[in-house]
Each structure stands twice: as structure tokens, then as C-alpha cells.
Amino acid sequence: MKKVTLLGGTGSIGLQTIEVLKQHPEQFELYAFAFGAQVDKALPIIQEMKPKYIVTKDENIKEQVEKDITYDAKVSSGLEALRTISSLDEIDIVVNAILGSIGLQPTLDAIRAKKQIAFANKETLVTAGHLVMEEARKHNVELLPVDSEHAAIHQCLKGESKESIKRIILTGSGGSFRDRSRAELKGVTKSDALKHPNWSMGAKITIDSATMMNKGLEVIEAHWLFDVPYDQIDVILHKESVIHSMVEFNDQSVMAQLGTPDMRIPIQYALTYPGRSDYRMSQGLDLLSFGQLHFQEMSFERFPCLEMAYNVGKTGGSLPTVFNAANEEAVQLFLEDKITFLDIEEVIEKAVSNHETISKPDLDTIISLDQETRERVKAANG
Numbered sequence: 554m555k556k557v558t559l560l561g562g563t564g565s566i567g568l569q570t571i572e573v574l575k576q577h578p579e580q581f582e583l584y585a586f587a588f589g590a591q592v593d594k595a596l597p598i599i600q601e602m603k604p605k606y607i608v609t610k611d612e613n614i615k616e617q618v619e620k621d622i623t624y625d626a627k628v629s630s631g632l633e634a635l636r637t638i639s640s641l642d643e644i645d646i647v648v649n650a651i652l653g654s655i656g657l658q659p660t661l662d663a664i665r666a667k668k669q670i671a672f673a674n675k676e677t678l679v680t681a682g683h684l685v686m687e688e689a690r691k692h693n694v695e696l697l698p699v700d701s702e703h704a705a706i707h708q709c710l711k712g713e714s715k716e717s718i719k720r721i722i723l724t725g726s727g728g729s730f731r732d733r734s735r736a737e738l739k740g741v742t743k744s745d746a747l748k749h750p751n752w753s754m755g756a757k758i759t760i761d762s763a764t765m766m767n768k769g770l771e772v773i774e775a776h777w778l779f780d781v782p783y784d785q786i787d788v789i790l791h792k793e794s795v796i797h798s799m800v801e802f803n804d805q806s807v808m809a810q811l812g813t814p815d816m817r818i819p820i821q822y823a824l825t826y827p828g829r830s831d832y833r834m835s836q837g838l839d840l841l842s843f844g845q846l847h848f849q850e851m852s853f854e855r856f857p858c859l860e861m862a863y864n865v866g867k868t869g870g871s872l873p874t875v876f877n878a879a880n881e882e883a884v885q886l887f888l889e890d891k892i893t894f895l896d897i898e899e900v901i902e903k904a905v906s907n908h909e910t911i912s913k914p915d916l917d918t919i920i921s922l923d924q925e926t927r928e929r930v931k932a933a934n935g
């Protein structure tokens with residue numbers, strides 16, 4: 554029986570993780586459960602699965618949980634509590650499905666405690682990939698990707714040497730506005746932006762997908778996870794999201810991983826790794842129902858956030874921290890109707906161009922920069 558800490562348990566990935574855990578009661582125990590503020594989603598899970606530790610975003614939410622639970626559990630709140638449950642002696646696996654760079658320190662703690670890590674929280678790798686990967690190497694811990702593209706690449710690379718990789722090919726759906734020109738993006742609404750063509754996901758990543766920032770973050774995520782230079786990472790448009798990503802090898806072979814757009818599949822794979830469960834989470838892929846799969850060249854003119862991500866990734870140092878923090882805040886401002894869809898890329902561009910890059914920033918520098926960038930973006934657009 555493996556004991557699991559789940560960070561971000563009330564989110565899209567978190568709830569699907571719970572579904573996967575419930576399919577394998579003989580294999581996994583939900584030992585610690587962290588969420589932000591959605592008590593209505595958290596309580597039924599807590600009452601049913603009875604985790605020994607519960608962590609909430611703040612004290613107010615913590616008190617609500619304490620009032621309602623009917624068994625003994627340690628309830629706490631805030632970043633230090635997230636860090637504690639990510640490195641408890643008793644646990645075997647941390648599923649990091651929290652949203653945003655707040656996942657950084659819990660990830661470092663889980664690595665130092667040598668936990669198996671099922672990793673969805675891409676913002677953490679963007680903000681401080683060098684620190685996370687250095688720590689992972691030092692402690693001989695592999696981050697097991699949950700993000701569908703990276704889970705695909707991870708599977709394509711099983712048993713392969715890094716030297717044999719010609720390039721990684723990330724596929725991108727194009728997001729909610731893929732059939733619109735840039736001129737047609739003026740005045741698009743939040744509710745339109747939140748309609749992803751293929752995946753049901755949290756609000757932030759759905760907006761990131763529409764700006765193509767999601768693919769940009771994924772390029773940086775792939776660079777760190779697989780130690781591949783940026784000029785060996787390509788992105789192509791693939792509107793069906795059936796091929797989750799590919800690897801081309803030096804001998805011209807191309808390996809791809811395919812599947813239905815169902816995140817429970819990569820979540821289950823990361824939890825059961827290196828094994829593969831027999832349990833089928835949903836109907837299998839029916840290629841005939843698609844008839845055709847489509848591929849199209851990616852355009853930096855149409856999706857400037859993707860070009861920015863390549864440039865920021867290549868520059869490295871502290872720039873990705875600023876890039877990520879500005880994006881997190883810009884998307885939040887858009888979701889609060891404070892800026893328009895097209896303002897998102899402008900806010901990020903401004904934050905990036907005003908920043909003087911520090912090479913190899915340490916953890917304290919990253920934490921301060923993340924905070925300062927957020928405050929600056931909010932002050933300028935609040």
C-alpha cells in the first residue's frame with residue numbers, strides 16, 4: 554500500500570487523481586490532502602477518504618474544515634504546511650497538482666525526501682527549473698510527468714539514450730481561438746476563451762492554451778524534464794489532441810504516444826510507474842472515428858506568447874520567473890474581467906522587457922522576484 558500526498562486536490566487534475574486512487578484501493582491510500590478554498594469540493598473527498606493530514610490555503614478555510622469533519626485529522630494551512638505534507642516520512646508519493654509557482658518549495662522538499670513525484674505543476678519548472686532539476690539529480694529522484702505531452706515524451710523515451718534524440722515534437726491543439734485570426738481576437742469574451750476544444754481543464758490552463766502560453770510553458774518544461782536544448786524542441790498544431798507528443802530519433806524513427814484526451818490516463822501511469830495498470834479509465838481510442846488527423850505549422854506571428862517562451866527559456870536565469878509570474882497574474886486579471894484577452898500578452902511582454910536578467914538566481918531571489926513581479930503587474934492593471 555503506497556501512501557499519497559495530493560496537492561491541489563479540488564482542481565481538475567486533483568479530482569481526476571482522486572478518481573484514479575479510488576480505482577486502486579488496494580494499492581494507494583490518500584494520506585494527505587491539500588486544497589485552496591473550495592470547501593464544498595474538498596469535504597466529501599475528505600469524509601470519504603479520511604486523509605490523516607489536511608492543508609488549506611488559509612486559516613479561515615482551515616476553521617471551516619475543522620468544524621465539519623467527523624474524524625481525527627491534523628488540519629493546517631499555508632505554504633509551510635504544504636511543505637510538511639510533501640516530505641512526511643510515512644508517505645511514498647506526492648502528486649503535485651497545485652496551480653502556480655507556489656508549488657516550488659513543496660516540490661523541492663519532496664525531492665529532498667526522495668519521494669516518488671507525479672508532477673503536473675508546470676509553473677514550478679518554468680519558474681525555477683535549474684534548481685528543481687539540480688536537486689532531483691542530487692537526490693536521484695525522477696519527476697514523473699503528468700502533463701499529457703510530457704507523459705507522452707517520457708513513454709517515447711523509455712529505454713532510449715538522450716544522445717539518440719534528434720528533436721522533441723510537442724503537439725498543440727491551438728486552443729479556444731485556433732480558427733480566429735489575430736484581428737478576430739479583439740473583444741473575445743472570457744466564456745469563449747474558457748471553451749477548450751478537446752480538454753476539460755482548470756480555468757488558468759485553459760486560458761494559457763488559448764494564448765498558446767501553455768505550449769510555451771511546456772517547451773520550457775520539456776527542456777528541463779528531458780535535458781534537451783531549445784533548438785531541439787519543436788511545436789506543431791494538431792487539432793484533435795490524439796497524438797500527445799512525439800520524439801524523432803537520429804535514425805529518422807519517430808515515436809508517438811496516442812490516446813483519448815483523458816488526463817486520468819497519464820495520472821494513472823505516473824502513479825503506477827514503472828508498471829502499467831490494466832485498469833481502463835475510459836473508452837479506448839477509436840482512430841476510425843476521427844477519419845483523419847490534422848497537422849499544421851505553428852505560427853509565432855499568430856501566437857506571440859510561444860515565441861516569447863522560446864526567447865525567455867533560451868535566455869534563462871531569472872527571466873522565466875518573471876515571465877511565469879506575469880502570466881499567472883495576467884490570466885487572473887483577465888479572469889476577473891480587469892484586462893482584455895489581448896492585454897495578457899502585452900502585460901507579459903512588458904514585465905519581461907523591463908527585467909534585467911540575473912544568471913543562476915538562488916531560491917530566495919526567485920521567491921522575491923516572483924512576488925515583486927506579481928505586485929507590479931497587479932498595481933499596473935488592478
Ligand SMILES: NC(=O)C1=CN([C@@H]2O[C@H](COP(=O)(O)OP(=O)(O)OC[C@H]3O[C@@H](n4cnc5c(N)ncnc54)[C@H](OP(=O)(O)O)[C@@H]3O)[C@@H](O)[C@H]2O)C=CC1
Nearest residue numbers: 561562563564565566588589590591652673674675754755
Ligand atoms: N487540468 C489539466 O488537464 C492539466 C493541468 N496541468 C497543470 O496542473 C496544475 C493544476 O491544473 P488544474 O488542475 O487545471 O488547476 P485548477 O485550477 O483546476 O486546480 C488548482 C488546484 O490548486 C489549489 N490551489 C491553488 N492555490 C492554492 C494554494 N495557495 N494553496 C493550496 N492549494 C491551492 C486549488 O484549490 P481550490 O480550487 O480549492 O482553491 C485547486 O485544488 C497546473 O500547473 C496546470 O498547468 C497540466 C496538464 C493538464
Ligand SMILES: CC(=O)[C@@H](O)[C@H](O)COP(=O)(O)O
Nearest residue numbers: 700701725726727728762767
Ligand atoms: C491536457 C494537457 O496536457 C494540456 O496541457 C493540454 O495539452 C492543453 O491543450 P493545448 O494543446 O491546447 O495547449
Ligand SMILES: [Mn+2]
Nearest residue numbers: 700701702771
Ligand atoms: Mn499539456
